[in-house]
Amino acid sequence: MSTQTAEVAQVKKAEALFSKRRKKIITDPLDDDNPITIQVLGICSALAVTAKMEPTLVMAIAVMIVIVFSNLIISLMRNVIPGRIRIIVQLAVIASLVILVDQVLKAYLYDVSKIVGVYVGLIITNCIIMGRLEAFAMGNKPYDSILDGLGSGFGYAWVILAVAFFRELFGSGAIFDFKVFEAMGIAYQGNGIMTNPVGAFVIIGIIIWIQRARNGYVES
Template sequence: MADPKEIKRVLLGPLFDNNPIALQVLGVCSALAVTTKLETTLVMAIAVTLVTAFSSFFISLIRHFIPNSVRIIVQMAIIASLVIVVDQLLRAYAFEISKQLSVFVGLIITNCIVMGRAEAYAMKSPPIESFMDGIGNGLGYGVILVLVGFLRELIGSGKLFGIPVLETVQNGGWYQPNGLFLLAPSAFFIIGLLIWVLRTLKPAQIEKE
């Protein structure tokens, strides 16, 4: 039977106390690539959450039958299968978003968060806890990703979900979009700022020299 305390810990811990991006600094590449628009950011966050949750669940189910020498190969095969399913669903039901995400959906296979949770948690824990751990880490990843996407689209173009929010100078308004925020380096600046804010609020996360 699933332990309620453990489920609460693995579900809520990655949001702030052990965030995969802000504390572990994993999954940063996709944070640079897909966060110019909030729409693609949300889709990527959901995709990673689902892949992490279900891969952890399936790996946990068969963990006692996986030879130690091939465990990484088995984990990769399960993760790759789930990523292919997600990619095909996006192509079928959200083709425009799928085109915008391009190869980055396929690169979920190499996302350190997905592989990390499979190896560090799912291989040692029951299926339900592993599933919730995947959800928690996916949500922790998604929170940072959405914050970055929100700031980049709003400051970079004055829009959210492609809808004008700030009236730009080009349209007779007051806001001058900052094109720097549409470039990949801006994601580094924003993530760095978020890490600083989080570690200011939670000094225990500051690395000791």
């Protein structure tokens, strides 16, 4: 453990806290290397939780916490983890963190945990987190790994929040349970396809389309 803290100290001297390279670690997953729209990971949860804004926000925060801390922990341990069992070690760390988040939600935010309870457990199987551990945290220093976790977390968050925004707006005519159309005096009959996971597919598809058209990204 002591050798690693020494490494971090060294890096700080050599490189600014938010150097150009580090900024790129955070901003890349937001757009050019987005976990959902480019890597197409974590789609399952993006379909499941996004019917409404509130559970989606909680899910986004929970995923962010888990991804940042698991990145940090795995990065700290990266030199002692035996290569042959690294996947199961990563899973054990993720699962423990998820259970912790779930327990804390149950104790302090019971109302919220009632809504997202089932989905929180599913964070364990969110491919984005394992993907980041395997692709980044196993080979990079702790501070960089935290930044990478934050970047991927935000990249995941904005996409599922965007999807949830449109699904709740067109599906239930509301935003954060506030009836938008009613408030504007427009009679709006909810659109059933949007409350179904099908609606999420359509919206994610449109987001990917717009993004790739704009960035000129071509599947390699």
